[in-house]
Amino acid sequence: MATDGGETSPVAGDADDRAHAARTVAIEVAALRKSFGELAVLKGIDLTVRAGEVVCVIGPSGSGKSTLLRCVNLLEEPTSGTVRVAGTEVTGPDVDLDQVRRRIGMVFQAFNLFPHLTVLGNLTIAQRRVLRRGKEEAEDVARSNLRRVGLTEKEGSYPAPLSGGQQQRVAIARALSMGPELMLFDEPTSALDPELVGDVLAVMRRLADEGMTMLVVTHEMSFAREVADRVVFMDDGVIVEEGPPRQLIGEPRLARTRAFLSRVLDPAAAEVLEQGRE
Numbered sequence: 090m091a092t093d094g095g096e097t098s099p100v101a102g103d104a105d106d107r108a109h110a111a112r113t114v115a116i117e118v119a120a121l122r123k124s125f126g127e128l129a130v131l132k133g134i135d136l137t138v139r140a141g142e143v144v145c146v147i148g149p150s151g152s153g154k155s156t157l158l159r160c161v162n163l164l165e166e167p168t169s170g171t172v173r174v175a176g177t178e179v180t181g182p183d184v185d186l187d188q189v190r191r192r193i194g195m196v197f198q199a200f201n202l203f204p205h206l207t208v209l210g211n212l213t214i215a216q217r218r219v220l221r222r223g224k225e226e227a228e229d230v231a232r233s234n235l236r237r238v239g240l241t242e243k244e245g246s247y248p249a250p251l252s253g254g255q256q257q258r259v260a261i262a263r264a265l266s267m268g269p270e271l272m273l274f275d276e277p278t279s280a281l282d283p284e285l286v287g288d289v290l291a292v293m294r295r296l297a298d299e300g301m302t303m304l305v306v307t308h309e310m311s312f313a314r315e316v317a318d319r320v321v322f323m324d325d326g327v328i329v330e331e332g333p334p335r336q337l338i339g340e341p342r343l344a345r346t347r348a349f350l351s352r353v354l355d356p357a358a359a360e361v362l363e364q365g366r367e
């Protein structure tokens with residue numbers, strides 16, 4: 090009679106497997122609730138993101154997407170529930186906030202570059218002040234990340250003359266220069282003119298290909314479809330439905346998800362998705 094384990098493996102092997110499984114969880118959100126006064130914004134969120142995974146979060150305005158991201162890097166203090174980043178409970182009482190945030194890169198809709206600093210200055214200032222890197226090392230790191238976002242030639246420029254897309258790529262390079270273990274993106278392209286969106290998404294796609302763990306709030310359904318391992322649909326403070334993009338965007342199970350998607354997917358985009366199914 091077959092036992093549960095089938096072929097028995099050595100106990101040490103099981104332990105290794107368990108250790109591996111533990112290591113590969115990058116973000117673990119459990120029973121997360123967040124209220125602002127009387128307003129319950131997150132109503133019990135459970136979400137696991139594994140190392141190297143790209144998870145896109147979609148949902149209507151006000152559903153709590155930004156609040157979820159902000160609870161992950163503790164820009165907001167959860168009302169209850171836990172958040173673990175790479176196995177460390179960041180919602181614990183003795184957590185070092187600065188250390189947690191150092192491990193997590195965040196890119197917002199607004200680029201928040203220092204206008205009085207050059208691109209290189211913007212990329213080195215936190216490395217030097219927070220990570221205490223020397224000038225030369227910080228500049229080397231900055232230049233290698235400018236190369237990653239395709240802006241090597243802009244290191245001496247100030248932010249103002251750069252396009253929105255270029256400024257956002259600088260903001261991504263700045264986050265990468267801190268050597269984060271994972272990256273959170275909150276609608277990184279929604280402030281951009283349509284013709285500039287593609288360059289930013291291309292940079293994000295490359296990051297994903299390199300194996301970066303990414304949690305991305307976005308309205309770019311084609312990006313979610315092509316790049317995400319999983320898509321999470323949030324509405325009214327809960328995760329309504331999640332799944333691989335092909336399933337969640339292509340064949341959502343629930344009426345609420347379908348209603349949202351039919352609002353955001355215009356006919357042209359829907360056609361592209363259809364073609365992508367082949």
Ligand SMILES: Nc1ncnc2c1ncn2[C@@H]1O[C@H](COP(=O)(O)OP(=O)(O)OP(=O)(O)O)[C@@H](O)[C@H]1O
Pocket residue numbers: 125128130148149150151152153154155156157
């Ligand atoms: N600091 C705050 N104080 C009070 N209410 C807040 C605060 N931050 C967010 N909220 C409220 O929480 C709800 C969810 O906001 P959140 O920004 O997380 O939504 P969202 O899904 O990111 O929306 P959008 O797509 O418009 O960015 C909204 O009703 C918002 O007004």
Ligand SMILES: [Mg+2]
Pocket residue numbers: 154155156275
């Ligand atoms: Mg938001």
